[in-house]
Structure formats: C-alpha cells, structure tokens
Amino acid sequence: MTSGRLLRRLQPGRLAGQITFLILASIVCFQTVVLIAFHVLDVEGRRHIVDQSDFIASIILAVDAAPIEARGALLEEYARAAPFANLHLLNGRPVAVEVDDREFVNEIRMVQSDLWAGADVLAAAPPTDRAPGAMAIGLRKGGYALVSISQHRKPPRSVWRWLWQPEPGTPFLLTPWALSAILFFLSTSVLVLWASNAIVEPLIRLARHAEQFPGDVGDAGDKALPEQGPLEVMELTRAITRMQRRIRSMIAARTHVLAAVSHDLKTIITRLSLRSEFIGDDELRHKMLRDIDLMDAMLHKNLQYLRSESDTSDYSQVDLDSVLQTVVDQFAETGKRVRYRGGGRQMIFGSLTDMQRVFSNLVENGVNHADKVEIIIEETPARQLQIDVADDGPGIPDAQKEAVFEPFVRGEISRTIGNHSGFGLGLSIVRSLVERHGGTVTLLDRAPHGLIVRVMLPRAGDSRD
Template sequence: MVARLGPDRLAGQITLLILGAIVTFQTIVLVAFHLLDVEGRRHIVDQTDFVASIILAVDAAPLDARRHLLDEFAHAVPFANIHIRQERPASVDLDDRELTNESRAVKSDLWADAEVFAASAPEGGAPGVLAAALRKGGYALISIYQHRKPPRSVWRWFWEPEPGTPFFLTPWALSAILFFLCTTVLVVWASDGIVAPLVRLARHAEQFPDRGESDDLFAERGPMEVRELTRAVNRMQERIRSMIAARSRVLAAVSHDLKTIITRLNLRTDLVSEPDLRARMMRDISLMDAMLRKNLEHLRAESDRADYSLVDIDSVLQTVADQFADLGYRVNYRGGAHYMILGSLTEMQRVFTNLVENAIHHAGAVEIDVRPIGEEGLQIDVMDDGPGIPDSDKAAIFEPFVRGEPGRTISNHTGFGLGLSIVRALVEHHGGGVELLDREPHGLIVRVVLPLQDG
C-alpha cells in the first residue's frame, strides 16, 4: 500500500527521502529546544521589578557607599545605565505609553510617597530614562531602553518575531527558505550523481544490440553500485555481440556449403532423362536456392557501416519502381525532390525491393510516396490495394519466417517470411523505423521513416 502511494521514479523517491529526513531532524531539534530550554520555561523577572529593586538598593545604601554600589551594578548588569545626581533632573513629556506605564509600576513597588518621573537623558546617555527621588538625597536615573523586553529564548525566537519585520525576513520564512535551498542542493546532487548515470545506462541498454549505434563500451560513472551495474551491462553486451557474430558465421558457413551442394545437384539433374522428374527436381532446387539467398540477405542485414555514404533516395525509389514496371507490374512512384540520406545504396535498394515485391504479390497496384517530416526526417510510404493485415498480426509479421494471414499468405514460390524482417533490420540499422498502417478503403501502407541528411 505504501509503495503504491510513493513516487515511482528514483529521483522522486530520493527527494521524498531527503525531505522526510530533514523534516524529521527539524522536528526533533525544535522539540528538544522546547523541552530543554530552561530559559524559556523559567520565571522571567519583570523589568519594572528589576528597576524598582535597583532604586531600593541605592536608596538603602549609605551615602558613601553609593559610588561603590554603582560600580558593582555596572559590572553585574552592564545593560542598565544608572546615574546619581544631587540636583533634580529636568522632567520630559513623552508620548511613550509603555514608558509611562512602567514608571507607574515602578512607583507602586517603592515607598508610599515615592516620586518617579520621566527625565531627560544624561549627556551621552541612552534615551528613555526614569528618575526617582531618593530619601537620603539625590536622584537616581536609570535607563531602561536596553531592557524593554526580557531575554529571548530559542523557542520564543520562532514564535515571536520582532514587530514590523517583513514576512520574508521572519524566522519561520528564513528557516523555510534555508530548508528548501538545502533540499534543492541535495536533490540536484542526487539527480546528477545517481539518477543521471542510471538514465544514461538505461538508454544505452535499450539501444543494444541496435547495430546503428557504436559498439564502444558505456563509460562507468556514478556511485559504486551504478558503476558495477554498468560493468555488468557492458560484459553482457560483449557476450551478446560474440553470440551474434558466432551465429552469423555458422549460418553463413552452412549456407555456403549448401550452395555448393545445390550446384552439384543442378549438374546431376541434367543427367535425368525423364522430363517431368527433371522439371520437379529443378523446381525444388530453385526453391532451395531462393531460401538460401533470403537467409544470406537476412545475415547481411546485420553488417557494419563500411559502405555508408550520401544516398539519393529519389534515385533508389525510381530505379526500384522502373524495375518492376518493366516486368509488367503497376508500380507508380511520386517523387523527384532528391532527398539525401546517409546509408548504404545496396541496402536501401534491398529494403524497397523487398517491400514492393511483397506488395505486388497481394495487390494489383503499388504506389510509392515520399515527403519530409520537419527538417530532419523523411517519410516513405509503400501503398497497395490488397487485403491488408489484421492489427493483431502487424507486430508479429516482422519476425523472421513469420507469414501473414490467408489474405496475405506468401506461397513457397514467392517468399519465406524474411522480407519484412530484413526490411526492419536494415531500416533500424540506418537509424529509422518502419510500421504497418491500414489504407482506406482497403490495402496496406508500409511506412518507412529515415533521418534526412543535408545534401
């Protein structure tokens, strides 16, 4: 159940893992601060009580001990500015309701007739000064500007931002921004270091054994597990290439030996005196020869790119159409734009010869049409008016030695189920693709797509 709800891609799973880990860590940190923050849970002495206590201490001290007491206060509470004047300081009227309320609270904590008022700041002192008349003479001036609020704990720092702070500068917003920046860095690193090598490896594995691609081994990059997987895929590809090469050599050797036997049979058939028997033997020998020729063509479809060059596809198609038209078949080619592809002239002739040959066996007329696809593709349609192929058989018909349904069945004298297999192998060898489409009102369209090359 959990697996179905999670992301399917590795990048999404890594992202979810990182997000979960960071959220869990942040939650643990905040809970720990909240539970262990002694400062946040202990009683905070109100600032008015603090100021009143200082005034009471100074008032109670002997006159000759006041200077020493002020020095002790300066060392113990450096954030409090305390001065003693013999003359009355000038009082000031302030629009600071908080300071007014504090002066009243301080007065209520002192003796009954205590005089507490807002005074002007001493020269060089901080603003916001409370003055109190001492009973032994003089006035105590205390600046409370630096301690309007009690010290802030880590937990309250999150919940109580300073008034007037823009939202994007609040502690929660800054924490969220930092969180997403760190997550982004981790996700980018994971995507580039882990996911990207796996994606490249998957594409490389899908291309093999596409003979249109280079046979170079794939570079081993990424974490150790990805490098080991890449190494295993490279070894597997080398073994598959060896098996394909061995299979091709065996089939080629068998076909060559059988060609020799067929040649001897042809010579011996001439010695048969009965005409009917000789004719039947010659037909069987011709059939065997055609089967071997198709097998060899199928093997040659897996050749390399040694003879690749720029090929005028218009000339290839026109030549194929003319060859069949000279034999009396209705093959019409619509083209003439001289599109160029990079490939083998011989293989391209084999591709479209097989397609046209297959079409004329099941149709009265064949049409060949060429048109570009965008700026980099070329679409060639070989269309006939025959019975077509059912959709359920279109994928299997490309397999070697597979023939069509009764409407498209190839007799022993016309084919062996290798034509479309050879076509697909050669077209994919050239970096293209082939598909079968229905033609209206009836018939079949064999669509070949090849990469277009600038002439």
C-alpha cells in the first residue's frame, strides 16, 4: 500500500480516517484518565512519593535515640528493610567535601532543618567507590552517621519529572518521552493498518465489484468476490454477488430472446423482400422495398446494441490511429466529406471491432446531419487520448445532450424514422462501448455551429492497475 493511498484513506470523511481518529481519541482519553487517577485519586499510588530528606532525617533520629550499644543491631534491621539506604557509623568527624550539585546542597539543608537545633550536617566522601555522594550527620551521643541513598540523585518519582527531566547524557531517542511517543505511534500504526486491511480494504474491493456491470472491463463473470472482512461486510458481499448473478441471468435471457426474435424477423424480412419483387406496380414495389430496407437496418442496429454488452475475450493492443484512418477512408469512398487529422501510433487496450463500431457510428451521425466531418486525435497531459469528431451541422441543444445517449432517443423529437434521423441507438452504443474501455463520451458545442463528440480513452497500460 503506497503512502498516498494510505493518506487518502485517513481523510476524515473516510471510514479508515474515522477509525483512526476514534483509536487516537480513545488512547488519549485512556492516558488522561490514568494520569488523573495516578496523581489525584490513587492514594496508594502516591504513598511511595516521600521526600528523601524526611526519610534520611527519620533514620538519623532513630539511630540517635537508640542506645550506643544497640546501634549495630539497628543498622542491620535498616539494611534488611531499606537495602537502598547505606548507613555507616564513624567515630570522628569526616572531612567535608565541596559539592556542586545544588539539589544535594538543598537536601542537606532540608535534613538539617528536620533534625534538632544545631545539628552538624555536611557533605562527605562516599563510603565506597560505587556509592553516590553521602552526607554526614553528627549524633548527640557521639560519633557521626554517614548516609548515602542509592536513588537520591535520581528525580523524584513524578510522571512529569520522569518525562521531561531524564538523566543527563541520555540520547533523545532513549528518553522516556521519546520512547513513550515511539511506542504510542507504533501501537496506533498497528491498529490503523489492521483497520485499513481488515475493514476498509474489503469494503473498497466490494465497492469496485459492485460497480462492475456484466460486460464491463474486468468483469469476472460468475466468479464471486472472496468473502473477507467483518461479518456485516461478508453478508453484504454475498448479497451483491447474488444480485449481480440475477442481473447477469436477466441480461442473458433478454439477449437470447431478442436474438431469437431478430433471427425470425430476418427470415420474414427476406421473404417479404423476395415477394415484393413480383409486385407489378413499380412505385408500390419501391416503397415496400424501402420499408423493408428500413426494417432491416433497424433490426441491424438493435443487434448492434445487444452486442455492445458482449464479452471482452477479443481485447488486445489496438492502434487507434489506424482504426480512425480506416473509418474515414470508408466514408470518403462513398463521397462523404470526412477528414482525419492525427498520426503516429496511438495504442489502446480494447476491441478492434468495438472501436470501429464506435467511430463508424459517430461519423455516420455526423454525415447524416452535416456537410463536413473532421476527426482530430491528440494526447492529453494525463496520458489519455482525446478524439474529437466535429461536424458543422445544427448541433444539439444543451437540454437534450444527456438524453440523446438513452436508447431510442433521437436528437429531434419531431423527426420520423427514415429521413436520416436514425433509430436513436447510435450514441447509446457508442457510450456503452467507450465506457467498457474505461473512457468517457461528452457532447460539446462547436463555434460558430455544429457539434463535437469528444471521446476520452486511456492509453494502453494506463486503463487498469
């Protein structure tokens, strides 16, 4: 999945974007509740946050109050109860050391304020090389207590201090805040990818499958879409698959019926044509033969319209330039004023027969209503082929430009069949075939008068992913 597709899915209007927003909001709310409960409501959780100076002062007061002969046993008890507190007794006053740590100096002052008046508290050398800085406190019964706390140089156990004041020298990516953010985004990314692949992707495939109509490019026939995703999506997939099969069956039945009727009518038209030859009245014979030819042409157009929904088994690389030149030559040989402006190999992926039918219909419509028809082909910046079939006829009013694509709708309602108005199927066939090839058909006005039928088709290799 490309980053562009993922970003499009994360837009607020998309299902994936809404799921992502819900996940992020849920995580933020959860973290907020945890922090509030930890700092405000949870008394048990705050019980361990005891000021270190109070802890040291309590130890010293207990040792100072104990008899001298009981101090050793008391130190052993403290060692078992608080292994992080290192307490040593000295007979004489230790050598004071200079301390640059302002926090440690403040801690010495706080311990001194918690003890008796005039207590002698000073910074001294640690008892061992691995121990942190220590402070020495003079006892009232003699001697000094040397105290060092293994944790006293670390920040207090506050979540905010833990996040914003890491130990000096820690790389940024290893700070608690950075690690928390990385974990947060990794967890969110896993959830977003899961939602996108497990929920959104099946819906996207289902939408594409539902848009495919029997006869469309890429139509898989009776092949059902795999049922994936949540239960609701699977049920919807089954429903759409059943619906498409019913539609396909209805279309097949309709096509078979009309094909059979057309075959029978062909036979009847042939018989009528033969019998008309024996009519003695020349004028009546010509009228009947003209009506028979009109019926045959109408039947041919109907069969063309039915075949526009056929399969795509004959699709291959088609040189559109060659197709257009062939169509123009065919009409030019009959004396029609048709001109083609193009050149070069303009390749599309589709049916050669369908493309010939598309542009033959468009040119036929043009020469029936205009004196001159011109075909122009060019490539757009979006790598699509733009084919304009332009004529100098009366054109089509804007209000009717969409309606003329419907079957059996002609450009001028007042016209009757037989005076070059056609049967109202030409543009319907064109649109159906062009859309099967992944293209579009639009009708535009031509100055000073006339009509431009613009066909947009994807170049070969650009129509399907």
